[in-house]
Amino acid sequence: MTAENSQNSRAIVVGAGFGGLLAAGALSPHFGEVLIIERDTLPAEPGGRTSIPQRHHLHIMLARGIANVHKIYPQYGDELLAQGAFTGDVGACATAAAPGGMHRLPVAIGIQDFYASRDAIEWAIRQCASRLPNVRIIDNTVVTGLATTEDRSTVTGVTTAGETFLADLVVDSSGRAAHGPGWLEHIGYERPHETKVPVGVTYGTRRYKRDPVRHGSIYRISVAPTEDGHRGGVMIAQEDGTWIVTLSGFGNHRPELDEKKFHEFAKSFVASDIADAITDAEAVDDGHRFKIPAIVWRDYKGTKLPRNYLPLGDTICSLNPIYAQGMTVASEEAVILANCLGSGRDDLTARFLTDADKFIGRVWNSTAPLDRKALDTTATPKKGARDVIMTAFGRAMASDPKVVEAFLRVNGLLDSPAKLTRPTILARVAWANRPWRRS
Numbered sequence: 001m002t003a004e005n006s007q008n009s010r011a012i013v014v015g016a017g018f019g020g021l022l023a024a025g026a027l028s029p030h031f032g033e034v035l036i037i038e039r040d041t042l043p044a045e046p047g048g049r050t051s052i053p054q055r056h057h058l059h060i061m062l063a064r065g066i067a068n069v070h071k072i073y074p075q076y077g078d079e080l081l082a083q084g085a086f087t088g089d090v091g092a093c094a095t096a097a098a099p100g101g102m103h104r105l106p107v108a109i110g111i112q113d114f115y116a117s118r119d120a121i122e123w124a125i126r127q128c129a130s131r132l133p134n135v136r137i138i139d140n141t142v143v144t145g146l147a148t149t150e151d152r153s154t155v156t157g158v159t160t161a162g163e164t165f166l167a168d169l170v171v172d173s174s175g176r177a178a179h180g181p182g183w184l185e186h187i188g189y190e191r192p193h194e195t196k197v198p199v200g201v202t203y204g205t206r207r208y209k210r211d212p213v214r215h216g217s218i219y220r221i222s223v224a225p226t227e228d229g230h231r232g233g234v235m236i237a238q239e240d241g242t243w244i245v246t247l248s249g250f251g252n253h254r255p256e257l258d259e260k261k262f263h264e265f266a267k268s269f270v271a272s273d274i275a276d277a278i279t280d281a282e283a284v285d286d287g288h289r290f291k292i293p294a295i296v297w298r299d300y301k302g303t304k305l306p307r308n309y310l311p312l313g314d315t316i317c318s319l320n321p322i323y324a325q326g327m328t329v330a331s332e333e334a335v336i337l338a339n340c341l342g343s344g345r346d347d348l349t350a351r352f353l354t355d356a357d358k359f360i361g362r363v364w365n366s367t368a369p370l371d372r373k374a375l376d377t378t379a380t381p382k383k384g385a386r387d388v389i390m391t392a393f394g395r396a397m398a399s400d401p402k403v404v405e406a407f408l409r410v411n412g413l414l415d416s417p418a419k420l421t422r423p424t425i426l427a428r429v430a431w432a433n434r435p436w437r438r439s
């Protein structure tokens with residue numbers, strides 16, 4: 001690609017959501033223009049919009065996601081802080097009760113976390129994207145399909161109700177709604193095969209005033225799922241001085257929004273941290289619910305695709321949000337896209353999907369056993385080896401900062417799970433679980 005070609009070239013991004021805005025940052029150095037087309041009217045101030053119903057629920061970005069976003073938009077953290085987001089060390093500013101109700105040691109591990117609403121996160125990234133001189137956002141415009149060459153081998157842009165926008169590359173980041181399969185079918189391609197696993201998760205979320213004196217620099221309180229994996233919850237500080245409290249349950253374990261029932265649900269967890277924190281707190285809304293019937297992974301890698309079409313984000317894979325991985329996966333894909341573009345545009349989609357699939361597989365496989373266990377609705381699900389190991393780690397994290405650090409790095413997707421099975425870590429876990437100590 002010559003510099004001149006690059007100057008004249010255009011990439012279109014469908015959707016100004018989390019993945020789309022990051023994709024724009026990855027595309028910007030490689031195209032003359034990056035056009036983001038968004039169906040919603042985007043607010044002129046930080047605030048919500050209709051097509052992101054998940055905005056009413058707690059959003060946590062894992063450490064790897066935060067690092068990825070900064071790779072694309074180095075000023076992201078500053079943008080968030082300018083809106084009043086809280087920040088602190090991921091190990092020191094959060095309390096966490098593990099299975100069995102044991103509490104992790106509060107220790108600083110040198111990784112900065114941010115605590116803010118989904119609206120603030122998106123606004124911060126949108127500010128970063130909008131500052132790039134060759135990125136333009138057209139809102140209030142619904143993409144209806146893909147434009148192609150006559151032989152349909154190559155995507156040449158997107159169609160909307162009134163216009164066709166031409167492009168040299170179309171990145172489809174239209175989110176969970178996943179319009180891509182229908183668009184592809186319409187131009188004569190097969191839909192990607194879908195792996196769909198029912199999870200039947202219900203989210204219930206309410207917001208409460210946060211008492212800064214009582215909670216000081218604790219910005220996150222989490223209680224790991226109950227032994228059977230059915231119920232759990234997390235609360236984080238928001239930029240407007242509230243706590244957002246999301247309780248979740250599998251199957252029939254559905255958090256009610258009624259204030260009293262919501263509190264009762266939190267009391268049924270392995271530790272009372274969340275229930276205690278909201279006991280006397282003033283509620284500031286009536287709450288919201290969200291149902292996640294299934295997780296879905298679309299095999300775009302194994303599907304014949306037209307040239308110059310590239311899916312990214314939830315449209316490839318939408319995960320169970322209780323593990324807070326969706327934004328991190330989308331951010332990883334944006335970084336992969338940036339890396340692939342560094343080697344030119346030949347076979348871009350194939351190279352991108354090869355690397356993206358590897359990462360998605362790692363994430364998908366790390367949580368699938370937890371979903372399977374939680375879906376077991378028998379009264380007393382069997383305790384597997386994983387439960388015993390998790391409990392042993394939980395006990396070690398209550399006393400050993402090195403185990404806390406190793407665990408948080410793996411949990412934040414910075415390190416591979418193999419790091420937890422290093423002899424030095426296993427020896428520490430064994431020591432924390434020595435029989436005379438446990439009795």
Ligand SMILES: Cc1cc2nc3c(=O)[nH]c(=O)nc-3n(C[C@H](O)[C@H](O)[C@H](O)COP(=O)(O)OP(=O)(O)OC[C@H]3O[C@@H](n4cnc5c(N)ncnc54)[C@H](O)[C@@H]3O)c2cc1C
Pocket residue numbers: 014015016017018019020037038039040051052054057058059060061062141142143144173174175176177179203290312313314315321323324325326327328330
């Ligand atoms: C209840 C809930 C809680 C979650 N909590 C977390 C969490 O704690 N941590 C985490 O990492 N992830 C979480 N996630 C997942 C996270 O929200 C997604 O992974 C992330 O938003 C994916 O980004 P995306 O760009 O693929 O989709 P989105 O951010 O949903 O953006 C898609 C965009 O495409 C636009 N669009 C759709 N169709 C069209 C069209 N035809 N034309 C033009 N524009 C279109 C939409 O309006 C939207 O702006 C949660 C998800 C849910 C449902």
